[in-house]
Amino acid sequence: MEFEKVLAFRQSTRSFTEEKVSEKELTMIMNVASRAPIGMHNYQGYSLMTITNEAVLNAMIFSYQKLTGTDKNPLYKAPAFILLCANEHSIERLVQQDAGAIISFMNLKASELGLGSVYIFGMIHTILADDSWKKLANISSGYVPIAGLAVGHSKNPIRERPWVSYLTTSFIK
Numbered sequence: 690m691e692f693e694k695v696l697a698f699r700q701s702t703r704s705f706t707e708e709k710v711s712e713k714e715l716t717m718i719m720n721v722a723s724r725a726p727i728g729m730h731n732y733q734g735y736s737l738m739t740i741t742n743e744a745v746l747n748a749m750i751f752s753y754q755k756l757t758g759t760d761k762n763p764l765y766k767a768p769a770f771i772l773l774c775a776n777e778h779s780i781e782r783l784v785q786q787d788a789g790a791i792i793s794f795m796n797l798k799a800s801e802l803g804l805g806s807v808y809i810f811g812m813i814h815t816i817l818a819d820d821s822w823k824k825l826a827n828i829s830s831g832y833v834p835i836a837g838l839a840v841g842h843s844k845n846p847i848r849e850r851p852w853v854s855y856l857t858t859s860f861i862k
């Protein structure tokens with residue numbers, strides 16, 4: 690797909706069908722992380738894991754609901770969640786910047802594949818200290834969950850969006 694089209698199709702999806710996403714597509718999405726810019730070329734500071742196991746996804750949702758006292762599903766019933774973790778090699782002041790680049794690249798790739806996806810930070814931030822879901826997901830103690838991308842097939846057709854100028858821009862000449 691032409692790059693401008695990918696940008697126009699990229700949008701947050703928060704309503705998914707029950708259809709699974711193929712491992713091939715999920716791998717393609719994870720692979721673009723290695724094309725994302727990372728501070729100080731520190732790719733070794735991160736790893737990605739795709740969670741499709743329902744028990745693990747439910748444990749994350751349950752943890753979020755328990756801690757917030759809501760019944761909101763922070764993953765919007767997406768069948769897959771790509772979790773970014775930082776390890777002991779990560780550079781603290783760069784982690785959130787690197788995460789932005791990695792998740793955004795994956796968000797764009799999902800759009801190119803015609804899949805729905807949404808950047809998830811809030812849930813991870815909320816459930817960070819809860820070890821129960823991490824145990825179930827086999828996340829070892831040296832790995833810190835940072836953010837992720839919920840991925841699935843959108844319930845609603847994903848339409849090309851018109852360009853809107855949300856940010857002020859200027860030149861300093």
Ligand SMILES: Cc1cc2nc3c(=O)[nH]c(=O)nc-3n(C[C@H](O)[C@H](O)[C@H](O)COP(=O)(O)O)c2cc1C
Nearest residue numbers: 699700701702703763789807808809810811812813
């Ligand atoms: C750093 C960051 C964190 C985000 N966290 C969440 C989140 O936890 N849950 C959610 O539904 N959307 C989340 N989003 C998605 C934004 O709400 C969304 O990208 C923004 O509203 C623009 O909409 P669009 O993606 O459709 O263009 C996050 C986006 C970014 C960049």
